[in-house]
Amino acid sequence: MLEAIGQRAKQAEPVLRTLHTETKNQALRQVAEDLVKRQEEILAANEIDMKAGRESGMSEGLLDRLSLTSDRIAAMAQGLCHVADLDDPIGEIAVMKERPSGLLIGQKRVPLGVVGIIYEARPNVTSDAFGLCFKAGNVVILKGGSSAIHSNKAIVSCIRNSLSKCRITADAIQFIEDPSREVTAEFMKMNKYVDVLIPRGGAGLIQAVVNNSTVPVIETGTGNCHIFVDESADLEMAAAIVINAKTQRVGVCNACESLLVHEKLKNDFLPVLAESLKEKHVLIHGDPQVQELIPDAVAATEEDWGKEYLDYEISIKVVDSLEEAIEHINRYNTKHSESIVTNRYDHAQQFLNEVDAAAVYVNASTRFTDGEEFGYGAEIGISTQKLHVRGPMGLQALTTTKYVIYGNGQIRL
Amino acid sequence: MLEAIGQRAKQAEPVLRTLHTETKNQALRQVAEDLVKRQEEILAANEIDMKAGRESGMSEGLLDRLSLTSDRIAAMAQGLCHVADLDDPIGEIAVMKERPSGLLIGQKRVPLGVVGIIYEARPNVTSDAFGLCFKAGNVVILKGGSSAIHSNKAIVSCIRNSLSKCRITADAIQFIEDPSREVTAEFMKMNKYVDVLIPRGGAGLIQAVVNNSTVPVIETGTGNCHIFVDESADLEMAAAIVINAKTQRVGVCNACESLLVHEKLKNDFLPVLAESLKEKHVLIHGDPQVQELIPDAVAATEEDWGKEYLDYEISIKVVDSLEEAIEHINRYNTKHSESIVTNRYDHAQQFLNEVDAAAVYVNASTRFTDGEEFGYGAEIGISTQKLHVRGPMGLQALTTTKYVIYGNGQIRL
DSSP states (O other): OHHHHHHHHHHHHHHHHTOOHHHHHHHHHHHHHHHHHTHHHHHHHHHHHHHHHHHTTOOHHHHHHHOOOHHHHHHHHHHHHHHHHSOOOTTOEEEEEEOTTSOEEEEEEEEOSEEEEEEOSOTHHHHHHHHHHHHTTOEEEEEOOGGGHHHHHHHHHHHHHHHHHTTSOGGGEEEOOOOOHHHHHHHTTOTTTOSEEEEESOHHHHHHHHHHOOSOBOOBOOOOEEEEEOTTOOHHHHHHHHHHHHHSOTTSTTSEEEEEEEGGGHHHHHHHHHHHHHHTTOEEEEOHHHHHHOTTOEEOOHHHHTOOOOSSEEEEEEESSHHHHHHHHHHHOOSSEEEEEOSOHHHHHHHHHHOOSSEEEEEEOGGGOSTTTTTOSOOSEEEOSSSSOOEEEOGGGGEEEEEEEEEEEEOOO | OHHHHHHHHHHHHHHHHTOOHHHHHHHHHHHHHHHHHTHHHHHHHHHHHHHHHHHTTOOHHHHHHHOOOHHHHHHHHHHHHHHHHSOOOTTOEEEEEEOTTSOEEEEEEEEOSEEEEEEOSOTHHHHHHHHHHHHTTOEEEEEOOGGGHHHHHHHHHHHHHHHHHTTSOGGGEEEOOOOOHHHHHHHTTOTTTOSEEEEESOHHHHHHHHHHOOSOBOOBOOOOEEEEEOTTOOHHHHHHHHHHHHHSOTTSTTSEEEEEEEGGGHHHHHHHHHHHHHHTTOEEEEOHHHHHHOTTOEEOOHHHHTOOOOSSEEEEEEESSHHHHHHHHHHHOOSSEEEEEOSOHHHHHHHHHHOOSSEEEEEEOGGGOSTTTTTOSOOSEEEOSSSSOOEEEOGGGGEEEEEEEEEEEEOOO
16 A cells, blocks of 8 residues: 555656646645635544544543634635745755866755655644645655544545646645554655655654654654743843743743753742743742742752653753853753843853754744744744754755756766 | 763764864864874784785775775875865854844854764775864764774774874764674664764665664765766767766766667667777676677666666666656666766756756766765765755765844744
């Protein structure tokens, strides 16, 4: 079964690679239109998944992720139109150089080829991932979570139908229906057919893909993000940033999970901050100095320093210096987003230079690490690895380059 | 043992990340000077490996790769001075943009961190890989072939000594001495300590690393490179390019392994070419049409179309059209280097657009796919994967980026 999917993907690949921008944009708009038109069908399929979810005792949070509504389908459609509006990254040759050999050498931006996406319960990923992969000229093979299987199949069927209407091969998007572990394991070893795998979901899913895939993986997402409030910080600004980064949305990877506070301002800062955190019902895990100042704080364990709570919880530690803060962050972070609040120029620069993460901030909330906020228009995830792409991944992350070389008979001496 | 090496690498990483360019260049020149000064020691160690190699019946080719001489050590030293002369890629922020949020966002070029290199019998890789990784601010962990163990240890010991002289942590370079398979397997799963693994060697080694590593891998090197002689080709140019790409150096990944010839010029081209190939003692594996025209040709099997001979052998096939040539190449190539010889503008452009490979040529030998020839000054290998880097890898391939973001109290709404 997978072999057949792989073969169809490879057959579609050269077609996708050479589609004109306008053809791609028209198809994206057609898909958007059809998703809205056929929403009854999609909502009915989603209701089957929701019913099964409720019966199996799925949590409210998961049910909310799984649930589709007319508004959510409209948002998916809008997302596709938005991708249609983005510049097409394919085909650009930024610079072409003439070498001493006389060869004219340029690097042209081209699609990756076949992109595999492994994800969990959110059915909107199906159309979002398709839109970005398709605009970048890639074939996409989707493997969604079994709890969303009917929703995903309905969305994929609608997309394939729209593509056919536009006279584009429907195999530009394929869906692996079999939810078994064996099939997933085999998918992760399809180096012959798949160029890149992108897992989207929780830490468990991502680790499973990293550990078992022989196909190159782009690791996304887990964020144990820190904020360090330096000795020289404006305390009002610091409190606003911490509260924003911790509580504006807790279930996301760019939320703040750990706070470091300079010893010299712990007395002025921590009790006031604790009040605000209490209002937002945030549980504090603190070191002994924090516990002394905040009676409600529970003792932070070694495990807390490395933990991505994704909830109304935060770990807080008092440090003696910028150096200690940087060392702590580089030891426990997941290389996602880190921020310093400071008024000292030298400390800002040292923090930017020495903290190892995809995004390092001065005087801003970590919540800005996001494709829209960074100017990419849309994002397929946030890379926490160092190869290929780091941080928010826009369309360009779904491309590669190839050298194109114009000669006039050159041979190597 | 590996755990200790990993920990030392992680300790050295922040030091390397922030070394000044001049400090790095001075150290590279010191290492170069010391390698030449201490060559007796290195040559003596190499003699132990050579003796063991001869006794175990190692082939002449392998013995040649293993062998060090005074000249080869001088070349290693010269290579390091050459890397010292290259521009330092680290620290550059190509562009910084102000976003609507008021955040100033730039992407800064930074080292990858800890790079692992797994290689075979060539002891010069030890100093070459160190030089490039070090210049790009990376810690390098080397795992060389067991047959070169004494040579490698002597070179590494010399480099570590030179670094200490320059007051740089010797742990910038570490060497895994244990040649056992278990240790190699463990090295490939050290995600906690190693950011990237680069295998350098034959197809077997590279496949083993791709299949067993959980650390991100940059796949290098195997090249089943094609030349397509189009209907409109200048036959003299075509013959010169084929002979050069096949025979100028046969054991390298950018050598031509397979030739496609348009049906319309087979009669004029093949018998003449066969004469030249015969002079160079090249064995031809041909399809039935080729065998008809070249009596010496043996029958090409299905396996031949996908084979990297790395020897005085070539497969030749007659095709009816450009489209057939492109399809054949995309089916059998290893996505390394492919060339068309043509005088038709439209065929040249179609070939460049539709062939999927790291480097696609018009009217030139595939032998130019090389870091020096492409203008990178030096190369750590040639990537045949699509993630991160494609084609010859210079210093920039050993770097990544991080976003640096200047704010003034921004929170996300």
